Amino acid sequence: MEYQAQYITPDIKLSCYDDKFFKSEIAFEHHMLIWFISGETKIVQPDGTRIFRAGDIFLIPRNQLATIINYPKDGLPHKTVVMHLTTERLKRFYDNIHFKPAAAPQPRIMSFEEHPLLKSCLASLIPYFEMKDPFPEDIASLKITEAITILRSIDKKIDAVLGNFEEPGKIDLLGFMEKNYMFNMPMEKFGYLTGRSLTTFKRDFKKIFQTTPQKWLTQKRLELAHFQLSQKKVKPMDVCYEVGFENLSHFSFAFKKQFGYAPTALQEQR
Template identity: 30%
Template sequence: MSKVVTFNTEDIFTASYSKDMEGCHFRLSEHALLYVARGSMKVMIDGMVVSAVKENECVFIRKDHRVSIEKHPSPEMGYHVSVMLFFPRGLLFDFYKSLSHANIPDNICRSKKTVLKIRQSPMLVSLFDSFKPYWEIGCRPEKGWLDIKVREAIHLVLHTDVKTYASLFDFTDRWRPDILDFMQHNYMYDLTIEDLAHYTGRSLSTFKRDFKKLSEISPRNWIMRRRLQVAQELIMSTERSIVQIMSDVGFKNFSHFCRAYRKHFGCSPSKSRDTQTSEN
């Protein structure tokens, strides 16, 4: 029998212990630091394997991705232990305000790396050694202590790669994500307007105001139109089934998809494919 114990405190700290290989899947809405204390782990982002994390290794994972994790026990010890620290927006905002702006690097571009391996250092060792008593006895850390540790973790990430300034502090004007770029890459997911605002580093009111400058239609209608456009392109250029294409672009109901497609293009999805086939 597999034994899985998970401790979650204030949505900041999660420690897990398991005796068999375990898997989990989730959408990461906050940046996170992942450390493997015992065993190993495979990290997949949006369905692709991007990193194998060995014992005593640590990785930083950028937010706004679908994450799948496979936890493998240590062959010698017979169990797996890992720790995940999340970086809540509020703590990042407080950390940013405490920085001396004269020491913030200029002309930093956002790194394209979704997963960043944290190099070994005394800072890394001391940070996660301080967590050992908590996962060993199953005790939940206090919120104040965790806040201090998250600040240490932020220092660690910034020290590893200066480009992470642009990822961690994307709520500032100079590093705020581009709305349309984000939506072009995430139109297929079930995101509310509140989610879109959060993921693009804006308040809801600011997101609505900024989006109006970019489009005359609402975010919901923009996403619907984009899904239909991509669906038509795939229907006419590939041999994949219409049901699979419907699912890939974000529709859940086939009847709804067909109605929306007909209303937008004036014909059914199957008619579009038949027309393309006859022309060829």
């Protein structure tokens, strides 16, 4: 995979690659504002799958679980401008304005399509990626502040997302895992998102599910894969990545071991 990430500051980067696709599971530490220059991205979440294409602008809230699959398209690389809206910077921003914290809504990816103000703000960063001199921090700060200000003018409810600095508290483990098992996260991350240390996460998991997290996750992912292959017109490769496996060969081996036949057999049967 030919991948390049060019940073003008730690919080602003130009991401570009031109291989067939690139997949990652995410639960970002900070909010991420993304503008698509070219390419296509499929974002898989428990409540559905969304497709973003060239020109789209969207915000991924922090600690949001998702599988992201990026593709080059129409002969052009997958290319995006990414701006990190860090907790530290947002705290400074909200310290300077009159703001009453509201109840945080259920986190969700927020789409702004091709909003002209956001597009202008993010497109204005492109010339800075071509500079040889360091990008001045004061300009970077102004650009990020501009983006936050525009977001607040577009969506009056966004303060409840950007201005919420709480860390995940201890939540219902059974409900969380049943909803998010298809995301291939380290156990430490599952523990953090459910408000537990790794040791407590494993202990609570064993008490509830009577098995280890890894065995349970593999079983659930295979069951979901079997359903999608038998009931929907989905290719084994797409199913493999969307249910949480890292590569097709491992998925095929585990699937055949579990069900006695290869994933392609269901395709042929259907």
